Amino acid sequence: xxxxxxxxxxxxxxxxxxxxxxxxxxxxxxxxxxxxxxxxxxxxxxxxxxxxxxxxxxxxxxxxxxxxxxxxxxxxxxxxxxxxxxxxxxxxxxxxxxxxxxxxxxxxxxxxxxxxxxxxxxxxxxxxxxxxxxxxxxxxxxxxxxxxxxxxxxxxxxxxxxxxxxxxxxxxxxxxxxxxxxxxxxxxxxxxxxxxxxxxxxxxxxxxxxxxxxxxxxxxxxxxxxxxxxxxxxxxxxxxxxxxxxxxxxxxxxxxxxxxxxxxxxxxxxxxxxxxxxxxxxxxxxxxxxxxxxxxxxxxxxxxxxxxxxxxxxxxxxxxxxxxxxxxxxxxxxxxxxxxxxxxxxxxxxxxxxxxxxxxxxxxxxxxxxxxxxxxxxxxxxxxxxxxxxxxxxxxxxxxxxxxxxxxxxxxxxxxxxxxxxxxxxxxxxxxxxxxxxxxxxxxxxxxxxxxxxxxxxxxxxxxxxxxxxxxxxxxxxxxxxxxxxxxxxxxxxxxxxxxxxxxxxxxxxxxxxxxxxxxxxxxxxxxxxxxxxxxxxxxxxxxxxxxxxxxxxxxxxxxxxxxxxxxxxxxxxxxxxxxxxxxxxxxxxxxxxxxxxxxxxxxxxxxxxxxxxxxxxxxxxxxxxxxxxxxxxxxxxxxxxxxxxxxxxxxxxxxxxxxxxxxxxxxxxxxxxxxxxxxxxxxxxx
Ligand code: ADP
Ligand code: MG
Numbered sequence: 001x002x003x004x005x006x007x008x009x010x011x012x013x014x015x016x017x018x019x020x021x022x023x024x025x026x027x028x029x030x031x032x033x034x035x036x037x038x039x040x041x042x043x044x045x046x047x048x049x050x051x052x053x054x055x056x057x058x059x060x061x062x063x064x065x066x067x068x069x070x071x072x073x074x075x076x077x078x079x080x081x082x083x084x085x086x087x088x089x090x091x092x093x094x095x096x097x098x099x100x101x102x103x104x105x106x107x108x109x110x111x112x113x114x115x116x117x118x119x120x121x122x123x124x125x126x127x128x129x130x131x132x133x134x135x136x137x138x139x140x141x142x143x144x145x146x147x148x149x150x151x152x153x154x155x156x157x158x159x160x161x162x163x164x165x166x167x168x169x170x171x172x173x174x175x176x177x178x179x180x181x182x183x184x185x186x187x188x189x190x191x192x193x194x195x196x197x198x199x200x201x202x203x204x205x206x207x208x209x210x211x212x213x214x215x216x217x218x219x220x221x222x223x224x225x226x227x228x229x230x231x232x233x234x235x236x237x238x239x240x241x242x243x244x245x246x247x248x249x250x251x252x253x254x255x256x257x258x259x260x261x262x263x264x265x266x267x268x269x270x271x272x273x274x275x276x277x278x279x280x281x282x283x284x285x286x287x288x289x290x291x292x293x294x295x296x297x298x299x300x301x302x303x304x305x306x307x308x309x310x311x312x313x314x315x316x317x318x319x320x321x322x323x324x325x326x327x328x329x330x331x332x333x334x335x336x337x338x339x340x341x342x343x344x345x346x347x348x349x350x351x352x353x354x355x356x357x358x359x360x361x362x363x364x365x366x367x368x369x370x371x372x373x374x375x376x377x378x379x380x381x382x383x384x385x386x387x388x389x390x391x392x393x394x395x396x397x398x399x400x401x402x403x404x405x406x407x408x409x410x411x412x413x414x415x416x417x418x419x420x421x422x423x424x425x426x427x428x429x430x431x432x433x434x435x436x437x438x439x440x441x442x443x444x445x446x447x448x449x450x451x452x453x454x455x456x457x458x459x460x461x462x463x464x465x466x467x468x469x470x471x472x473x474x475x476x477x478x479x480x481x482x483x484x485x486x487x488x489x490x491x492x493x494x495x496x497x498x499x500x501x502x503x504x505x506x507x508x509x510x511x512x513x514x515x516x517x518x519x520x521x522x523x524x525x526x527x528x529x530x531x532x533x534x535x536x537x538x539x540x541x542x543x544x545x546x547x548x549x550x551x552x553x554x555x556x557x558x559x560x561x562x563x564x565x566x567x568x569x570x571x572x573x574x575x576x577x578x579x580x581x582x583x584x585x586x587x588x589x590x591x592x593x594x595x596x597x598x599x600x601x602x603x604x605x606x607x608x609x610x611x612x613x614x615x616x617x618x619x620x621x622x623x624x625x626x627x628x629x630x631x632x633x634x635x636x637x638x639x640x641x642x643x644x645x646x647x648x649x650x651x652x653x654x655x656x657x658x659x660x661x662x663x664x665x666x667x668x669x670x671x672x673x674x675x676x677x678x679x680x681x682x683x684x685x686x687x
Pocket of ligand 2: 297
């Protein structure tokens with residue numbers, strides 16, 4: 001089954017190139033190129049029973065044929081079968097068609113039914129066939145519709161899969177019967193046959209919902225393969241040595257004493273977990289999740305201190321300039337008094353500053369490095385890196401994580417790794433996406449926080465909102481105004497923020513209004529933030545650059561413009577910028593009516609809850625896991641057939657099956673991973 005597709009009839013270089021685009025190189029690939037959906041052409045449906053949205057085969061006689069030329073020339077046929085009639089509409093037609101398709105001719109058609117503007121039902125450009133006698137058979141299985149690409153027809157894909165299916169008995173089933181039976185799933189051969197050519201008695205509803213046992217069997221196999229690949233990554237990593245970090249904790253003690261508050265018990269617990277991990281001779285691989293404001297920074301600093309006290313270096317990496325800057329600022333403030341020098345790396349820093357940072361790191365005068373992905377670059381080298389911290393991991397791909405991990409590799413030794421994320425991940429999802437990581441949660445907010453009161457307000461009431469800002473400021477509070485635009489363009493976003501800034505400044509006389517956006521120089525941004533933090537500015541107009549990391553406890557009001565355009569997770573993150581002090585805080589979600597159904601659900605979810613987990617649960621429901629994890633771009637959670645939300649109930653069994661496979665059939669692991677993940681660069685390159 002590993003023969004190239006070119007061994008099949010009629011597949012020349014041109015078709016092969018198209019198939020390649022779909023990731024199909026071999027016969028096996030064809031078998032795992034699964035239908036997107038199905039058409040039911042196994043039954044003739046009475047026209048009288050059709051409803052808009054149906055895809056149906058109908059048969060009838062042309063009762064009326066005419067060419068209309070109102071706005072556009074078109075051929076309209078009225079097809080009747082005794083139960084009802086519908087129109088067939090053709091915008092492109094030849095003289096021959098016009099000649100042949102006349103009153104009295106019998107047609108068999110397949111197409112999508114829709115309501116026509118004139119009332120009644122119609123099909124636009126249906127597939128059709130004229131019939132002489134009544135013996136034309138219907139299809140004997142559901143018709144698969146495959147994902148395809150320009151120039152490659154469904155008919156071709158159906159023919160090719162037919163041929164591949166003929167060789168199916170050569171395909172090994174890597175899942176042993178014991179595993180399948182306990183999960184109640186069919187063997188590979190029958191699963192593939194059913195999925196490609198479902199017999200007419202199959203439940204179409206189950207197939208379309210992806211819940212048929214044949215599909216579940218394949219989803220299961222894919223999830224097992226995915227799990228195994230992450231697990232293999234993990235074992236390859238943990239098999240390597242790492243610096244054993246075991247210290248008295250003097251530095252951490254000094255840090256604790258310098259803080260005006262005590263750590264929460266959740267912070268303490270997670271710090272202990274990290275200490276335990278780093279005291280082992282194999283690399284720590286741990287994900288720490290904590291809701292916005294739960295105090296992840298201090299946990300990261302604590303881990304750094306352990307490494308530094310043991311005489312090593314630590315690196316902290318963040319996905320955006322502004323978040324990295326914020327970390328740099330915080331780390332310097334916390335580590336400076338302990339005489340621990342911090343080096344800064346950014347893609348935007350000047351040559352000289354960069355050269356200094358590089359030297360400080362390589363010589364070891366700097367003990368901690370903070371930066372963006374600029375830290376990945378080849379010329380960055382450490383004297384003795386023992387701990388890598390990645391904030392907001394979901395924005396980095398697996399291989400980027402690996403790259404930084406390798407930076408600390410010395411004599412085969414790997415640094416410990418800590419990943420921090422504010423995205424609350426439901427447990428099942430975490431188990432799947434981060435099967436290579438241990439998992440800790442900071443499940444407690446520091447005391448004294450007042451929950452943010454959230455309201456959704458139509459932007460027709462903007463005047464009242466401005467009034468509200470005025471009031472908050474007159475009470476000595478500060479406020480954010482967040483401008484959002486869907487356009488990716490930084491220029492347009494900056495423009496919108498500048499316009500809003502001018503409008504608000506005009507509307508709020510006597511109020512000092514600041515502005516930050518992505519087009520400003522880092523130094524300007526930093527100065528603006530510092531002024532806001534110091535209370536010199538009362539209102540800060542910002543683009544979503546402030547999404548993460550900004551920390552001004554006196555800011556108690558946030559207005560988010562066009563809130564309906566943002567995702568739940570992002571709104572929750574933004575809102576987390578207020579409610580950090582003891583004052584009653586509020587968030588106003590300004591929206592532009594009318595709201596779509598999902599936008600309504602999003603805003604409602606935010607109004608109803610400030611709990612990141614609850615919000616993540618709804619987010620997952622509304623958007624699906626790829627988006628929630630932000631991994632669509634990195635391709636990490638792209639499955640061919642599995643869908644985490646739909647197949648959640650399989651996940652526990654997946655883990656057990658993977659474990660059993662490793663133990664009882666270690667020789668199946670590699671081919672199984674290759675079958676499902678070979679096309680994925682991410683996994684191909686790693687390890
Ligand atoms: P996040 O988890 O969102 O990154 P931060 O680490 O930025 O949260 O912390 C948010 C705010 O809470 C900061 O101002 C920080 O100083 C403060 N903070 C952290 N831990 C505690 C604590 N145990 N008690 C009181 N305030 C805390
Ligand atoms: Mg943070």
